[in-house]
Amino acid sequence: MLTTENTIIGFIGTGVMGKSMAGNLLKAGFPVLVYSRTKEKALNLLEKGAEWVDSPKEMATKANVIITIVGYPFDVEEVYLGENGLVPNGKENTYIIDMTTSTPSLAVRIYEEAKKKGIHAVDAPVSGGDVGAKEARLSIMVGGDVEVFQALQPIFQVLGTNIIYQGKAGSGQHTKMCNQIAIASNMIGVCEAIVYAEKAGLNPETVLQSISSGAAGSWSLSNLAPRMIKGDFEPGFYIKHMIKDMNIALEEAESMGMEAPGLALSRKLYGELASQGEENSGTQALYKHWK
Template identity: 70%
Template structure:
C-alpha cells in the first residue's frame, strides 16, 4: 500500500472537486504535483506546497500514482494518449486512477493499454459533489484489478468515506451511471416539491423540516433543496457535465436493451436549461425550468 514516503502523486484537473481532493492528499503528507489548463485554479494548492508542471506528460515523468479528473471522455483521451500523454511519458509500474465520470468502454481501453505497458489503471468516479469533496466524504466506486485497488486504497481514504471495489475494469463507471440515473429523476422530484410548496402558499424551508427525514429523504433533498430556496445555483456539479453523464448512461442502457424513461425525461429538461444559458449552473438549477412555465 502506498504511503507518503512511497507515493509521488500527480493530480490532473483541479476544478470544483479536484482541488479539494488534491488538497486532502497534500494535507496527509503526500507530495503532489498538479496540472490544470488554467493555472490560477491551482493557486491554493501551490500555496500549500504542491508543485506545478506545464503538461500532463511532465507530471507523469515524476510520479508513480496519477489521478485524473477532467471534464469529458474526449478530455480523458487527450490526457492519456499521444506523444505527450500520460501513457507515453509514465514509467513502468505507474498507477493511473481516472476519477472522471466517463464511459465504461474508455475505462476498459485505459486498463488494457496500461496493462500492455506494465502499468495499472483503475476507474474510480466519485459522488458527493463539492460538499463531499471539501469534507473528504466522497463515495468512490472503483473498477480494475483488486490488487491495484488495495495498493491505492490509503489515498482514496483521504478523499472519501464510502469506498467500494465494484469489480473488473469499467465497473466503477457502470456504478456511477447507476448513481446518475438515481439522481436524475430525484432532482426533478426535489424541484417539483419546492415549486408545489410555493404554489400552495407554504414555507418551503418548513416543508423541508417535515419531508427531508421521512421516506422522501435523499442527499439532493437535504443538500440541494436549501440552495434552491436560497437562490443559490452555483455549481457543486455542472449541468453541462450532468448532461454528459446522462447521455453516457442512456447509450449504455441502449446497448443492454434497456429503456430508461425517467433518465430520458431528466436529460431533456436539463438540455432545455442548457439552451437557456444555464449549462454552467449547478444541477439544482432544474428549479428554473418551472420559472418560465405558464
C-alpha cells in the same frame, strides 16, 4: 504500502471538485504535483505547497500515483492515451486513477493499454459533489484489479468514506451511471416538491425538515433543495457535466436494450436549461424550469 514517504501524487484537473480533493491530499502530507489547462485554477494549491508541472507527459515521469478528474471523455482520452499522455510516457508500476465520469469502454481501453506497459489503471468515479470533495466524504466506485484497489486504499481513504470495489475495468464507470440515473429522476422530484410547497403557501424550509428524514429523503433533497430555496445556483456539479453523464448513460442503456424514460425526461429538461445559458450553473438550477 503507499505512504507519504514513498508516494508522489500527480493530480490533473483542479476544478470544482479536483481542487478540494488535491487539497485534502496535501493536508494528509502527500507531495502533490498539479496540472490543469488553466494554471490560475491551481494557484490556491500552489500556495499550499503543491508543485506545478507543465504537461501530463512531465507528470508521468515524476509521479508514481496519478489522479485525474477532468471534463469529458475526449479529455480523458487525450490525457491518458494521447502522444503526450500518461500511458505512452508512464513508468512501470505507476498507479493511474481516473476519477472523471467517463465511458466504461474508454476505461477498459485505458486499462488494457496501461497493462501492456506494466502500469496499474483503475476507473474510480466519485459522487458527493463539491461538499463531499471539501469534507473528504466522497463515494468512490472502483473498477480494475482487486489487488490494485487494495493497494490504493491509503489514497482513497483521504478522499472519501464510502469506497467500494465494483469489479473489473469499466465497472466503476457503470456504477457511476447507476448513480447518475438515480439522481436524474430524483432531481425532478426534488424540484417539483419545493415548487409545490411554495405554491401551496408553505414555508419550504420547514417542509424540508419534515420530509428530508423520512421516506422521501435523498442526498439531493438534503443538500441541494436548501440551495434552491436560497436562490443559490452556484455549481457543486455543472449542468453541462450532468448532461454529459446522462448522454453516456442513455447510450449505455440503449446498447443494453433498456428503456430509461425518467433519465430521458431529465436529459430533455436539462438540455432546455442549457440552451437558455444555464450550462455552467449547478444541477440544482433545474428548479428554474418551474420558475
